[in-house]
Amino acid sequence: MEIGPGNGAVTAELYRLGRKLTLVELDETRLDHLEDTYPRAEVRHADILTTRLDRPVIVGNLPFHLTTPILRKLLRSGRWQRAILLTQWEVARKRAGIGGSTMMTAQWTPWFDFRLVTRVPADAFTPKPSVDGGILTIDRCPTGSIPEGARSDYQQFVRSVFTGRGRGMKGILSKMSITDHRTLQSTMDRNDIRGDTLPKDLTPDQWTGLFTELVAETDQTNAKKGKTMRNSKAPKQNPITEAAPQTPVITGEMPIVGAKPATEKLQASIPGTDPKAKSHDKGHLQAERGFMNQHQKPQQPQPRWNLPRR
Known part of the structure; x- marks a missing residue:
């Protein structure tokens, strides 16, 4: 199965192999050309992201802006055995684990083998892209290293x-x-x-x-102890039956045993009568008059400007 054959640059080489070939093309303007040029191939007008990958080998020159979605589609499909893909050079290197792998590659390495084959220069493409390409192969492992x-x-x-x-x-x-x-x-x-x-x-x-x-x-x-990593945390308390004891709330004038006196809760400062606020205001007044509260020393007020004396 070829992904996005386009004008058939890769299709012509696949067609010479004489194998059963399926072409998945989204652009309907190219369907007639593909059917006339490759009569023995099955041409499907469909999107590869919604197509069932039911062939053992997947080949494709992937669009650079759809590389990651197509790779996710491939890795989650279970019918193909090998994929030969042409992607961006840096993407192919990272997927193969060269120079540092990505999270996607690490998540699928127990079941797939990623390999970098070769580099394809930008001059080999028409039209010419701004970056080089790379051929990446993905082979499904017969038995995964993890169940x-x-x-x-x-x-x-x-x-x-x-x-x-x-x-x-x-x-x-x-x-x-x-x-x-x-x-x-x-x-x-x-x-x-x-x-x-x-x-x-x-x-x-x-x-x-x-x-x-x-x-x-x-x-x-x-599991042997009857717990797992997901449920090993302590169970949450029932907010109704296991709530922590709280201080009784005074709702009337009747005294309640164990409650604080109502006078302690009703005491509140009246604006303008707080002694700290008064001293604070006094300090501001002293500062305006030339006093410094930190050293308790008078300071002569400085004039804001000097006028010429006549």
């Missing part, structure tokens, strides 16, 4: 690490409070992870080792 049932927990773990606060993996994992510091340090040592290593620099095996030893084993231990 399929733990995919959601693993991807949430990777997301929490990438978005967590802290300096390096040790600081981030420490603030996540998954385990004690001694177990965390021993787990990082076994997986050859330094404390200042960034999440983007971890290898697929290191991600798998961290999740298996820190999260999966912790969930199994908590």
Whole structure:
């Protein structure tokens, strides 16, 4: 299945292989040309984001502005076995984990193998783009390093690490409070992870080792104890039956045992009679008259301007 064949630059080479070919094109003005030029191919007028990917091999020169949505669609579909994609050079490098992987790549590495094949210069495209392209291959692993049932927990773990606060993996994992510091340090040592290593620099095996030893084993231990990481927090108190005792509120003139006297609550300062406010006003008056309250020394008032004497 080819994504967006367009004028057929890649389609011509695929058509020579003699295999069953499906073309998914959104632009209806190019459908007649594709049907006439490649009569043995199946042409579908559809959007790839809403099309069922039911072929074992997916090929496509992806639009640069739709690369991430198409990749998410591919990774969440379960019928294809291999994808050969032409994307931006930097996107292909990051997806392959060269120079630092992205969160999306780390979330799917247990089930897919991302590889960078080669670089395609911008001069090879018509019209010429502003950046080079890169050929990226994605192969589905026969058996994932993490069970399929733990995919959601693993991807949430990777997301929490990438978005967590802290300096390096040790600081981030420490603030996540998954385990004690001694177990965390021993787990990082076994997986050859330094404390200042960034999440983007971890290898697929290191991600798998961290999740298996820190999260999966912790969930199994908590399950035996009757609790999990999601419900291990203390239950919230019932605001009606377990509310903390409060001081009785006086609603009338009848005294209540244990309540404070009403006179203490009714005492309030009257505006203009507060002694502090009066002294404060006095201080302002003294300052205007040339006195400094801090040193209790008089100060001669300074004239605002000097007029010439006649």
